[in-house]
Amino acid sequence: MNKKTPNVIAVAAVSGGGKTTIAAGLKTKLGHSAVLSFDTYDFEGPDDMIEWIENGCSPDEWDLTPLIRDMNKLLDKPLDYIILDFPFAYLHSETRDFIDYAVFIDTPLDIALARRILRDYQNCSSKEILVDFENYMLRGKAGYISMLNSVKPNSDLIVDGMLSESEIVNNIIAKIKR
Numbered sequence: 001m002n003k004k005t006p007n008v009i010a011v012a013a014v015s016g017g018g019k020t021t022i023a024a025g026l027k028t029k030l031g032h033s034a035v036l037s038f039d040t041y042d043f044e045g046p047d048d049m050i051e052w053i054e055n056g057c058s059p060d061e062w063d064l065t066p067l068i069r070d071m072n073k074l075l076d077k078p079l080d081y082i083i084l085d086f087p088f089a090y091l092h093s094e095t096r097d098f099i100d101y102a103v104f105i106d107t108p109l110d111i112a113l114a115r116r117i118l119r120d121y122q123n124c125s126s127k128e129i130l131v132d133f134e135n136y137m138l139r140g141k142a143g144y145i146s147m148l149n150s151v152k153p154n155s156d157l158i159v160d161g162m163l164s165e166s167e168i169v170n171n172i173i174a175k176i177k178r
Contacts, residue, residue: 016116107161
């Protein structure tokens with residue numbers, strides 16, 4: 001008897017774009033699924049994020065060995081789907097062959113930035129928030145734009161990040177079930 005391997009869905013977006021929320025929604029709605037989230041790992045990657053952005057944001061500069069190890073373990077489990085909460089979609093050379101379907105959540109940059117500030121700075125001073133805004137305006141926005149120019153066009157489905165969570169999840173499920 002042939003063993004069925006899970007379908008791997010990568011959910012990509014800029015920081016604050018909704019990856020984690022939509023991955024969790026997909027897991028709930030699809031059932032028999034597992035989520036692997038990029039943000040839960042402590043990857044070896046670029047030491048200087050601004051320099052990485054200025055040099056073109058190559059995803060291959062990240063050592064994704066722990067994620068790949070966990071993905072290989074999950075591929076042997078009786079799952080229907082593995083959902084990757086993962087910023088790079090198909091662009092990392094060591095993960096692209098695992099991915100069956102890549103989704104990009106196209107969230108306006110101002111909304112993504114506001115979500116990130118609300119998420120990451122709840123217990124911080126206004127000075128820390130202002131420093132983050134300055135970094136975003138000086139250099140960080142370039143990283144967001146780089147994702148829009150590289151990850152977005154290399155995705156199988158682009159969904160409007162202004163739709164409700166349930167609308168986004170339902171749109172993705174409708175496309176992957178075809």
